[in-house]
Amino acid sequence: MLSHTLAPDQKSDPGPDLGSVEFLLFHDRTGRYLMLHWAAALAVGIDLTALVGQPLSDASVRPVALESYLQRLDRVLHSGQAERFEGTFHCGDRIESLALVMSPLLAPDQQTIGVTVSGQAIADETTLPLAPIVRHLDSRHANQLAWKIRQTLDLTTIWQQAVNGLGEAIQVCRCSIYAIADDGTHATVEAEYRQPQILPTLGDTVTIAEDAALDQALKRFRPTDLEAPNTSITPHAPCVVNQHIDPATQRSSTRLIIATGYQDKPNGLIVLEQCDRPRLWTAAEVAFVRELTDQVGTAIAHAYLFNELQKAKEKAVRKQEALEEARRQAEEASRLKSEFLANTSHELRTPLNGLMGFLKLVIDGMADDQAEQDEFLSEAFQLAEHLLEVLNDVLNLAKIEAGKMQIECSAVTLNELLQDIDRQQGPSATQKDLNCEVQMPATLDPVIVYGNFKCLKQVLINLAGNAIKFTHEGGVTITTEIIRKKVRVHDREFPGVAMVKVADTGIGVSLEKQDRLFQSFSQIDGSLTRRYGGTGLGLAISQRLIEEMGGEINFYSLGEGLGSTVTFTIPLFQEPVINSG
Numbered sequence: 001m002l003s004h005t006l007a008p009d010q011k012s013d014p015g016p017d018l019g020s021v022e023f024l025l026f027h028d029r030t031g032r033y034l035m036l037h038w039a040a041a042l043a044v045g046i047d048l049t050a051l052v053g054q055p056l057s058d059a060s061v062r063p064v065a066l067e068s069y070l071q072r073l074d075r076v077l078h079s080g081q082a083e084r085f086e087g088t089f090h091c092g093d094r095i096e097s098l099a100l101v102m103s104p105l106l107a108p109d110q111q112t113i114g115v116t117v118s119g120q121a122i123a124d125e126t127t128l129p130l131a132p133i134v135r136h137l138d139s140r141h142a143n144q145l146a147w148k149i150r151q152t153l154d155l156t157t158i159w160q161q162a163v164n165g166l167g168e169a170i171q172v173c174r175c176s177i178y179a180i181a182d183d184g185t186h187a188t189v190e191a192e193y194r195q196p197q198i199l200p201t202l203g204d205t206v207t208i209a210e211d212a213a214l215d216q217a218l219k220r221f222r223p224t225d226l227e228a229p230n231t232s233i234t235p236h237a238p239c240v241v242n243q244h245i246d247p248a249t250q251r252s253s254t255r256l257i258i259a260t261g262y263q264d265k266p267n268g269l270i271v272l273e274q275c276d277r278p279r280l281w282t283a284a285e286v287a288f289v290r291e292l293t294d295q296v297g298t299a300i301a302h303a304y305l306f307n308e309l310q311k312a313k314e315k316a317v318r319k320q321e322a323l324e325e326a327r328r329q330a331e332e333a334s335r336l337k338s339e340f341l342a343n344t345s346h347e348l349r350t351p352l353n354g355l356m357g358f359l360k361l362v363i364d365g366m367a368d369d370q371a372e373q374d375e376f377l378s379e380a381f382q383l384a385e386h387l388l389e390v391l392n393d394v395l396n397l398a399k400i401e402a403g404k405m406q407i408e409c410s411a412v413t414l415n416e417l418l419q420d421i422d423r424q425q426g427p428s429a430t431q432k433d434l435n436c437e438v439q440m441p442a443t444l445d446p447v448i449v450y451g452n453f454k455c456l457k458q459v460l461i462n463l464a465g466n467a468i469k470f471t472h473e474g475g476v477t478i479t480t481e482i483i484r485k486k487v488r489v490h491d492r493e494f495p496g497v498a499m500v501k502v503a504d505t506g507i508g509v510s511l512e513k514q515d516r517l518f519q520s521f522s523q524i525d526g527s528l529t530r531r532y533g534g535t536g537l538g539l540a541i542s543q544r545l546i547e548e549m550g551g552e553i554n555f556y557s558l559g560e561g562l563g564s565t566v567t568f569t570i571p572l573f574q575e576p577v578i579n580s581g
Helices: 037-042 066-079 139-149 155-170 212-219 283-363 370-402 414-431 451-468 511-516 525-534 540-546
Strands: 025-026 034-039 061-064 083-091 096-104 112-121 173-181 186-194 206-209 230-231 240-245 253-263 265-274 410-413 437-439 450-451 475-489 492-504 554-557 564-571
Touching: 025 096, 034 037, 034 230, 061 066, 066 083, 066 096, 066 155, 083 206, 096 206, 096 511, 139 283, 155 173, 155 186, 155 265, 155 283, 212 240, 212 253, 253 283, 265 283, 283 370, 370 540, 410 414, 414 437, 414 450, 414 451, 414 475, 450 451, 450 492, 451 475, 451 492, 451 540, 451 564, 540 554, 540 564
Parallel strands: 437 475
Antiparallel strands: 025 034, 025 112, 061 083, 083 096, 096 112, 173 186, 173 265, 186 206, 230 240, 240 253, 253 265, 410 450, 475 492, 492 564, 554 564
16 A cells, blocks of 8 residues: 655655645656546546556646656655645646645655655635745755856857756746846847746847846845835845836736856846746745856856957958968069069060161161162051050059049040041951951931040950950951940939940950959960060950949950950930931
């Protein structure tokens, strides 16, 4: 026959009057039901006999805080001491609150074979006596929780383990931890433990000055007195206790609040709430909360410090990477400028030597007749023109880089500009047996753009010259497209843009090298410059000139050997009449 007894060295706890017991439960050592008597379960149609042999986790009648309940079961089995506690149970679709005593269940040979849990339903908060409940809370339990919390430097994990440990141990409706803003004016709920029926507050932010209890707990990190209205200090420890009215739900709750911190500097607030009834906090509970709070404050401080060290380390790494990238770019810029100077020196010396050579022949009378002398002078003139082009490229780039190039924009007839380019570049294409086609815009009237005639001509010469230079067969085509879209340039509004395309069937550029085309002093391949001649500055200068006139320039190529297309836009001074036929 089973008996309900206490261990020989245990002080007697009479528990509730068995004549008024509403709830009587027997568990074996594993937590399986041996028997349950509960009128509330019968009232909702639960077959109590069907529960026999079921584990708590699967039963229709089970504790809400199952893990905490099983921990208490384990303590009672091993200590042989009864524990009085408040518990909430699922009873079908209902939640019932009970005042209970869990006692060891002994066989005739005095072996502990399970536990009995007996008690009665808790009345509503208007009739509930404010009697404390004795709990099994000691330093060993606090040290176990503290050890678990101190095993990590992840701040989110520390917060969550702290509220879970406190909430389950103290058995409150809600346990929250607030992180304090840097300016100390606000606090945000970073983690919370709550019973299922309690609404979540995770992520909520409160103004500390508007909550007297939070404000006092933060100001008096280790308080000994508190005079704020409706707020008090327990006689056992410096925890702020108050009755709180939730402004959203207008429900009252009993709160125990304590600040966490390290070396006299607060770093958080822990709030334990009993939301369903008034509550008195025992000295054991307050001591337990305070002991664990000290550990939590230290863990939070260490986590913050670790995070700061990580940020400093990452910042140092990024700074080192930036310095390394700057050094690499400086070395690359130095290399490119050296290569550019070498190519430019070659481009200057070659025509200059030729020019001097032809003039020397004329001066020394080496020409056989007037026709040959005129030919020498013509060759010298062409070399002088080429030398001037190279010098202009270098000087123009120097002005652009120094920000001293000023471009005066006005109305420019695009048709005249394209005709000049056709006349000037056509012979060069013919000499290479290439087809060069300049297609005029399909409009009934001339296309008038807003730009600088000289600069636009230089851009077209650069683009058409490059296209002819790097094309060996096929040809070059220059076309124009009118795009109607309002643009604003130099504080003026224009009705659209003209897009000029220069397409060739030449050597093309690989995709991975195209981003270097418009960089100053940067060339796709220095050997190409030496092979084809020129400074390699044409696209860089053209880009600067077009952008100064309010347009943009782009380069397209599908790869080496697949030709290239360069486009640039320039604002329309006035909208032309399009030829619809």
